[in-house]
Amino acid sequence: MLNRRHFVAIAAVSAALLSSTSAIAADAHKVGILIPGSKSDKGWMESGYNGLLAAQEKYGENLEVQMIENINYADMEQALTQLAMGNELVIGVGGQTQQAVYKIAQRFPDTKFSIVGGNEGMEASNVAGYDVKxxxxxxxxxxxxxxxxxxxxxxxxxxxxxxxxxxxxxxxxxxxxxxxxxxxxxxxxxxxxxxxxxxxxxxxxxxxxxxxxxxxxxxxxxxxxxxxxxxxxxxxxxxxxxxxxxxxxxxxxxxTGVGYQVEYAIDQLVEGTWEPGYMPFGLAMGxxxxxxxxxxxxxxxxxxxxxxxxxxxxxxxxxxxx
Structure with missing residues (x-):
């Protein structure tokens, strides 16, 4: 099992993200996100977190978020399992989540998974890999x-x-x-x-x-x-x-639009246009x-x-x- 600090992190972040709304809609989309490092690293992880905040501001009560951050590699599969149990979409922020995402995705075929920093070459019917180039x-x-x-x-x-x-x-x-x-x-x-x-x-x-x-x-x-x-x-x-x-x-x-891709994955979920597979971003995406x-x-x-x-x-x- 994940240790207690990770469960506390989920609850605390969820509360912070939702503090601007009075309630969550009954039919709100549920998204789980794994940020392996610190959301305050002035880099990749912080960019991903900023994308999450932008999506939360955009969708308000129509989006319910759970987040686990700063996780050890050894705990990654357990963290993803925890997120997959209660969410429509799970986002792994970083290519280091890719191996664990593909493994856990097999156990949750009805859950969508997006990897920010995903590479070409691996495929699953419920996994999207976004290449930041x-x-x-x-x-x-x-x-x-x-x-x-x-x-x-x-x-x-x-x-x-x-x-x-x-x-x-x-x-x-x-x-x-x-x-x-x-x-x-x-x-x-x-x-x-x-x-x-x-x-x-x-x-x-x-x-x-x-x-x-x-x-x-x-x-x-x-x-x-x-x-x-x-x-x-x-x-x-x-x-x-x-x-x-x-x-x-x-x-x-x-x-390097890490946050842009987090927001993109959530947009696709909300709009009903989410698709699995490899997708290159980079300069061609603006x-x-x-x-x-x-x-x-x-x-x-x-x-x-x-x-x-x-x-x-x-x-x-x-x-x-x-």
Whole structure:
């Protein structure tokens, strides 16, 4: 069984989400969501949570939500089982939920499951996989980093060394070299999206070799990159959501619509148009799904990035999957 703190988390979050409504409609749609990390990580998980809040605001009393966050991998199947027992739709936020979702989906054939960060290649009649196309927008982030770097050196830190995360790192480097073939590029993986010490160590190693702009696919591990950058006067390109103007440490943000896809899954449920299967998002789905925001870049820089994104859309530039 899930331990007590997870049951408390479900009840507390449900109450918070529903506090703006006086009651839940008898025929309200029921959605369960598993956010494996912290909903306050300034990254993937927070973006997913923001999408959930947007859906709750949109549908009000017609949507009843349960959420489990910050779950250990060993407890993931049990968490999904708990959510599947009482909801029409269960959303796994992150590719790390994919294996467990497909396993639990077999036990609940009448429940719909959506995976934000799902990969192509796995199929089930009640599972939808939404590919955020991180490698695609990472190429654009790399181009932005190269244009903003004063030292001609940039770095990337990923969490788990799995294909989608590695491919994003490779494309970040490729995007940087697209702008500056001579740029120095440093790439590292901590093995854990929440490893603060590991991400700080990796970022410091890159800084010591000249890197002054950093990119990441991390959750709470981002705190370590922030510490390293703050201590050394370097800067970060953030991921997932646009928070320009809130922290001078961040000079740009790549939009990877995790929250957009959470909201999309709920919209599809409510509208009766939800379908299983693999679905790529990325730049082709519009700027809410994927975009590159430079907080204070000049017009020439922004035009160059728009040109690169159009070339990606047109197939003139191709990237790895992930």
């Amino acid at each position: 991180q490698a695609e927008i990472a190429f654009v982030a790399g181009a932005a980093a190269a244009m903003m770097s004063e030292n001609g050196a940039v770095s990337y830190v990923g969490g788990m060394e799995i294909p989608s995360i590695v491919n994003a790192g490779k494309e970040f480097g490729a995007g940087a070299k697209y702008i500056n073939p001579d740029i120095k590029y440093f790439e590292a993986y901590t093995g854990d999206f929440d490893d603060v010490a590991g991400s700080k160590e990796a970022t410091l190693a890159a800084i010591n070799q000249g890197a002054d702009v950093h990119y990441h696919i991390l959750n709470l591990g981002l705190r370590g990159m922030e510490q390293a950058a703050t201590e050394n006067g370097t800067h970060i390109i953030g991921s997932y959501s646009n928070y320009c103007g809130t922290d001078p440490l961040y000079i740009a943000y790549s939009i 700027k809410d799904a994927s975009d590159m925001i430079v907080c204070e870049g000049d017009e020439e820089m922004k035009a160059t990035l728009e040109e690169i994104m159009q070339k990606l859309l047109d197939g003139e530039i191709s990237t790895l999957e992930g």
